[in-house]
Amino acid sequence: MMRKIGLGALFLYLPLLSNFSQASNFGVSLAELNVIKTLHADLTGDGQDEAILVVRKKSAKDEQPTLLIINNDKILVEAPQALRPVKNDYSPASFDGFEVSVIASYSGTTSVIDVQGETTEIIYPSTTRKQLMLRTVEEGNSGYNFNLQFAYDSATNSILLQDIFLNTNNAFCEQSLKSVHAVQESALLGNSLQFFDGYNAFQELKDLHQKLMTGNAQSIKLMPQDISISFDRALAAYNAKDKKRFEQTMATFLEGGGSNEICVADSYIADKYYFPSAPRWSNDLGFLFEQAGYFSEAIILLNEVITKQPKRAVAYLNLADSYWAVDNTDQALIMYEKYLALMSNQGKISKVPKRVIERINTQQNL
Known part of the structure; x- marks a missing residue:
């Protein structure tokens, strides 16, 4: 009231x-x-x-x-309890808790603020409005934070906790945003800001993080809008055979300027670009990595795709081509054979590219 x-x-x-x-x-x-x-x-x-x-x-x-x-x-x-401080184990003289912000949500997107304080728009069902955000701030934690988004509820004339997002950053290099997950279940969801206890909520979120990391809590991985836009631009450039624009756009997907000495691809490629709800998108990006000459990135991402989606035949083809490009012919042969078997089982053997049979025969005849 x-x-x-x-x-x-x-x-x-x-x-x-x-x-x-x-x-x-x-x-x-x-x-x-x-x-x-x-x-x-x-x-x-x-x-x-x-x-x-x-x-x-x-x-x-x-x-x-x-x-x-x-x-x-x-x-x-x-x-009065929303901003209760939490004693920090890392530094006894400091306190953790929540920082108050305001973010804008638009039709189909909303914004998150990561542990570095950077704002990113993500693709997420939402209405056009401003929302109050409480985000966790924790001394010594550069790996993740939570965003709690509160929205006005006209039926109760109050501000209720509508969404919880977990943001993870690349702690190994650049500290850039690596992934955003929407938490599907939490006792905190639906709570009124008026009665929100920041101290207890902070402790509950630390427990929730552990459950999410061990697969004991459910979440949905969300795609940042800039990644989606870059993918569409890269695909358009590839289809238009605009090599320069294609290479320039694909370079934006790499951290550390594309140098493995600065940002090892293993530290972020799969976590950042594999989306369980959109495995086809991730496979297509893996293909574009391969076409752009980023073979290590393609291999990492496509291995994640086939691990999570073992029946996605085209991912084996793209992965095999990537291994072939770096002269790892043994792994390429394994992937070509798995691709061929899947295509045969699916009654699509006529669609298998000629190079697959040729490369399999060449390796078997060595």
């Missing part, structure tokens, strides 16, 4: 409400309060920005901050 700002609340939060008409009636000094953070966004969709405030009394420096959302001069949400 939306509450009118009472005298006590005004005394605490007046510095942040100084633009409200009733503020001057109380004459509270701005020097008496600490404004830690101020954001503005139209969370409710009424055409007017709400004020998102993080505040703390100066007289209580060790007191945890309070999160407020103000709508039309009224407190829509007061969340």
Whole structure:
């Protein structure tokens, strides 16, 4: 329920409400309060920005901050526990917890903020709106973070936790975003921001991370929009036989400038570019890697495809061609034979390229 700002609340939060008409009636000094953070966004969709405030009394420096959302001069949400600090085991003098942000979601996409503070748009069913985000911040953790996205619910006139995203970064080089997963099940989902306890949620998310890493919790891997766009451009350039544009676009998929000495392909290719919900897309990217001359990247990605999708015949063909290109003829022969067997079982033997039979015969006759 939306509450009118009472005298006590005004005394605490007046510095942040100084633009409200009733503020001057109380004459509270701005020097008496600490404004830690101020954001503005139209969370409710009424055409007017709400004020998102993080505040703390100066007289209580060790007191945890309070999160407020103000709508039309009224407190829509007061969340006193949302930003509870968590003692960090890595550094006893520091604390972990949640950072408050605002992100924009559009039709079919939303945004995540990774552990490096970089914002990335991802393909995800969503509506056009602004959302409140609480993202985990943990001293000494450069590998992953969680994004908790809260959205306004008109039926209850409250802000509810709508989505949880796990972002992983490449801790071996560049610290760039490696993957984004949408968590499918969590007791936190659907909770009201007003009653959200940041300390308990932080602990629960650490447990959730362990479950996700061991396959004991379900999630969906999501595709960043820039990767999808780059793939479409690379495919278009390949089909148009525009070699220069094709090579330039394919280079954007590589980290460390494409140097294995800077970013070993094993450290990110499969994690970044294999999508369980789109194995055909991953196979096609593996093919494009091979066509661009990035054979190591193609081999890593296509091996992931056949491991997860052992009946995807064309992936064996693409993988065999990649092994052949680097003179690993033994592995190429194995993959060509598996491809041939699958095509035979599927009644598609007439579609097998001539080079497959020729290369198999050449190796068997050595």
